[in-house]
Amino acid sequence: MQVLIFIIGLFGADHGLYVSVTNVTYSGNDTWEVSCRLFNTDLEDAIRDFSGESVSLRTDGDIKKSEALVASYIKAKMHFITQQGNELALKWVSGSAENDTVWSYFIVEGTSIDVVENALLVELFSDQENVVAIERDGEKRYLRFNAGVKRLQLE
Template sequence: MKSLKKFLVILVLPLVAFTAAHKFYVSVTNVNYSEKDKALQITSRVFIDDLDKLLQERYDVKSKLATEEESPLADEYLEKYLRAKFVVEVNGANASYNYIGKKYDADVVIFYIEVPNVDLATLKTIQIENEVLTDLFDEQQNVVHFKVGKDKKSFVLVKSRTKGMLKL
């Protein structure tokens, strides 16, 4: 029994130490079609600390997101970054979108984006290209969930595969 306990400690200790030291780099994006608004409504959840690091590295902005000292430039640079790294295509053509804004929820930023004037009757494909944070973290994974009517599909996008498409 004593040797079994030692064996378990030897087996479990490195696993616990590894998981405590490892950080996951992930974002979650939901793409939903609103029949009422005839629009694609998109929310994307990204860790605050990763965005802080990104704004510092890429734009030399000490953003201090979600604090009382948040930089007045933070919103401007976050939108600029999103427009460069987050692309929506509808029926094979780039779709312009409205950056509605952001809010904080615990340790994440939730971005709100809308693609207006999308007619469900003519909607054939929606493609999301999500390169958010892949330029800073090689391990970054961007999960995208599509829901249009009864059609649902999910993708895990990574640095080497940044696009996911829902065909209707």
């Protein structure tokens, strides 16, 4: 995973690599912390296509001004579902800019996550890869999503 983050850091606005990284960590008390990292130019394009509004996501201030649009797009494309089929709500916490990327932070309330859906940016890039790392009780699992795989069940 550290190698993937290093690779993402090497690319600029014309990065040629289409990858998002989402970390999901159980923090206890039926709460999961979710952090999602996307390239800012890709997220700007996705939000424009999704909402019809143009945004700049280059600074923390830009993200603060556009947090409703950022949250709305991510909530539409990424879902966490229980074994009973109930979707767990993503609740926006904050966002930040780092180099050419945007970090978005959410919480999810629920005891377990059994199905993950991730279709971030696949409408823009046919070779988009979305990596989700889920950690609970010291155990970490990695899931890989793309245009052909948008939903995976945890075993």
